[in-house]
Amino acid sequence: MKTDLLSAAGGGTAEISVNPATTPAATGAGDLAAPLYIAWQVTNECNLACLHCIEESGPGKAFRDELSRPQIFEFLNQAMDQQVPYLSFSGGEPTLHPLFFEMVEYVCARNAQLKIETNGHGLTLEHCLRLKSLGVKAVQVSLDGASRETFNRMRVRGDFDRALEGIRNLGTAGVPIEINYSPTLFNTHEIGRAVDLAYELGAGSFYTGRTMYTGNAVKTWHRLVPTEAQYEAFFEVLHAKSAEYRGRMRVHFHEMGLLEELRYRLHHPAALLIVLPNGLVKLINALPFVCGDLRTQSLEEIWAKFQCAWQDPRVAQFVEDLANDPARTSVLHQWVYL
Amino acid sequence: MDADRAMKLAKWVKFREEKFGGVLFETRSEKVFALNPTAAAIMREIGAGCDQAALVARLKERFSDRGETLERESLAFTANLKERGLLED
Numbered sequence: 001m002k003t004d005l006l007s008a009a010g011g012g013t014a015e016i017s018v019n020p021a022t023t024p025a026a027t028g029a030g031d032l033a034a035p036l037y038i039a040w041q042v043t044n045e046c047n048l049a050c051l052h053c054i055e056e057s058g059p060g061k062a063f064r065d066e067l068s069r070p071q072i073f074e075f076l077n078q079a080m081d082q083q084v085p086y087l088s089f090s091g092g093e094p095t096l097h098p099l100f101f102e103m104v105e106y107v108c109a110r111n112a113q114l115k116i117e118t119n120g121h122g123l124t125l126e127h128c129l130r131l132k133s134l135g136v137k138a139v140q141v142s143l144d145g146a147s148r149e150t151f152n153r154m155r156v157r158g159d160f161d162r163a164l165e166g167i168r169n170l171g172t173a174g175v176p177i178e179i180n181y182s183p184t185l186f187n188t189h190e191i192g193r194a195v196d197l198a199y200e201l202g203a204g205s206f207y208t209g210r211t212m213y214t215g216n217a218v219k220t221w222h223r224l225v226p227t228e229a230q231y232e233a234f235f236e237v238l239h240a241k242s243a244e245y246r247g248r249m250r251v252h253f254h255e256m257g258l259l260e261e262l263r264y265r266l267h268h269p270a271a272l273l274i275v276l277p278n279g280l281v282k283l284i285n286a287l288p289f290v291c292g293d294l295r296t297q298s299l300e301e302i303w304a305k306f307q308c309a310w311q312d313p314r315v316a317q318f319v320e321d322l323a324n325d326p327a328r329t330s331v332l333h334q335w336v337y338l
Numbered sequence: 339m340d341a342d343r344a345m346k347l348a349k350w351v352k353f354r355e356e357k358f359g360g361v362l363f364e365t366r367s368e369k370v371f372a373l374n375p376t377a378a379a380i381m382r383e384i385g386a387g388c389d390q391a392a393l394v395a396r397l398k399e400r401f402s403d404r405g406e407t408l409e410r411e412s413l414a415f416t417a418n419l420k421e422r423g424l425l426e427d
Contacts, residue, residue, distance in 0.1 A: 033356055036363055036370060085352030086365045113352065113365045137350065137365055204366070250367065271370075 034082035034303055036271040039090065039285075042103065044277050046093040048119055049156040052144075052182050052224055054215040054285070056333065057092040059157070066277040069099060071295055075279070076103065078299040080110035086137075090117035092277065095127070104134050113137040117180070119158060123166030128173035138204070140178035141167050146193035150186055164201070171202040181208040184224045188234040195241040199249050206245075208238065209254035212286065218330040258286055258329065262319045269310045273302070280335065281306070289315055290335045309338045343427045344389045345416060351424050353381045362424055371424065376401075380412060384425070390416065 044055060045062035067075065079087065087107055094100060095118055107114045116131070120141035131139060143163055145151035151160035170177050179198040181191065191208070198206045210231065211217060217224055226234065235255050242251040254261070265284055274282040279294035281302050291309040292302030309315070314336065322328050347353060350366040360378030362371040373381060383396050393416070394409045401408060419425035 031356065031358055032361070034354075036354075036361065037368075083354045085354060085363045086368075113350065115365075 032271050034299070035084055035273045035306075036086060038079055038084055038087045038273050038275060040087060040275040041091055041277050042089050042094045042100070043092040043097045045096050046091055046119070047096060047121060048093070048158045050119075050142075050158070050216065051154050051156060051220040052184065052211050052215075052217045054212050054217065054332075055092065056215045058216075061092070063277045067279050067294070071279060072099060072103060073106065075275075075294050075299065076106050076110075080107070080112060082299060084112060086113045086115075088115040088117055088140075093119055093122070095122040101130065101134075104131065104136060108135045115140060115178070118142075118166075119155065120163040120166030121158065123169050125169045125172060128166075128169040128175055131170075132173040132175045136175060138176040138178050139170050140180050140205075140207070141170070142180045142182070143167070143194065143198065144182045144184070145187045146190040146197050150190055153186060154182070154184060167201045167203075177201065177203040178205040178207065179203045181206065182211050183208060183226050183231070183234055184211060185226045185230060188226050188230045191234050192237045192241060195238070195245070195249075195251060199245060203249055205250045205252060206241075207252045210257065212258065212329060213327065214286075214329045214332045259319070259322050259326070262286060262322065266310065266316055266319060269307075273306060282335075283309055283315065283338075286329065286332065287315065287318060288332045288334055288336045289318075290337050305338075312338050314338070344387050345384050345393075345425055345427055347384070348424055348426050353385065355382070362419075364422075364424060371422075377415060380415060384416075 041055060043062055043066055044057050045059070046053070046057035047059060049058040089100070089103065091097075094116060097103070104114060104116070114136050115138045116136055117140045120143075123139070123141075141163060142155075143151070144154045145160065148160040151163065152158060167177060179194075179201070181194055183191070195206055211224060211226070213221055213225075235253065238251060238253045242253075245251055262284075270284070272284075274285050275294065276282065280290045281292040281294065283289045283291055283306065289309065289312070291305045294302065315338075318328070347362075348364075350364055352363045352365065354361050354363070355378055358372070359375045360373040360381055362373060362381070363369075364371070379400070380393065380397070383393050388396060390413065394412055397408050397412060416425060
């Protein structure tokens with residue numbers, strides 16, 4: 001028996017609808033069978049020791065209990081079976097993970113889209129060609145400055161020219177490029193030039209926002225935090241650059257402060273899981289709450305827990321406490337299990 | 339519009355079925371689009387390789403149609419998706 005398409009959909013007017021949302025959050029995480037996006041910090045090991053690193057990554061900083069090979073592929077297999085359409089690998093520095101290319105190959109072969117977030121220092125042409133052939137969606141490189149002086153000051157052990165070389169190798173290989181920029185008191189004045197540089201390097205997207213008071217930034221905050229006047233000028237330039245590059249490169253930036261963002265998320269949780277190197281799953285990067293452990297729970301169980309966990313009164317309380325004490329973000333690495 | 343050209347999702351767009359219908363996820367801009375059940379049914383047919391003409395025929399097999407409504411609305415829907423860069427010929 002045929003079903004009437006229109007009445008089945010509940011009315012006599014056009015009922016074939018597509019409703020745009022701004023982020024995965026707006027679909028309502030509670031309605032979805034699985035996450036839309038998994039952001040996985042595959043290792044805490046890093047070759048750099050950046051002043052602002054929110055993960056406290058650095059040389060020798062790999063967690064002792066990072067996921068093993070069987071745990072990694074069990075997790076990825078579950079994500080692929082549940083049709084998670086989009087993943088990102090970050091860190092630490094994800095390209096340092098001994099199974100990095102194997103993991104990339106696995107995800108791309110299962111037809112999910114994958115973004116790599118890297119400092120770009122290991123992006124040889126050979127590696128970039130390999131990423132291209134595997135079909136990664138994009139590689140996002142951190143470039144916090146338009147000059148060697150500012151970049152090297154922020155990225156301890158890092159080298160501006162090496163990062164540029166890595167980005168150029170991506171361009172040569174034909175891998176879509178994205179640039180990420182963290183503002184500080186000594187680089188906000190370079191933002192306009194940095195956006196121009198990103199475009200010259202062939203980037204399709206440029207991302208920035210406010211630097212967070214957590215991780216390494218807690219110790220270096222007095223040397224890092226831009227003044228409000230600097231932020232104002234910074235965002236003014238970004239508005240202009242966004243208009244200038246419209247249709248050629250997307251310039252994304254979050255002017256919203258952390259508190260506003262978290263208050264919004266309390267009611268609109270993103271359909272996004274943050275997975276730590278040891279398999280713990282956080283509600284969101286900017287909160288200390290953990291809602292699951294991939295070593296002992298299935299992705300399906302964790303997704304169900306994630307949706308309830310946002311309603312836990314401790315989460316709302318923490319967010320409201322931030323209004324009185326913004327420095328509470330300094331304890332984001334002291335995980336609270338929900 | 340070429341009615342016998344197969345349509346496909348744009349390169350950066352993923353479709354997943356959900357209880358409420360489905361979602362389209364444009365991963366370049368990281369935008370999500372929620373689909374109602376009828377829209378999700380159309381996406382399934384497109385995923386199976388349908389062109390516009392075949393899509394209407396397949397829908398008419400499954401759903402009763404009042405006049406040209408199915409054809410008109412499915413055309414409007416796919417045009418909407420193309421305009422948003424989610425679907426291509």
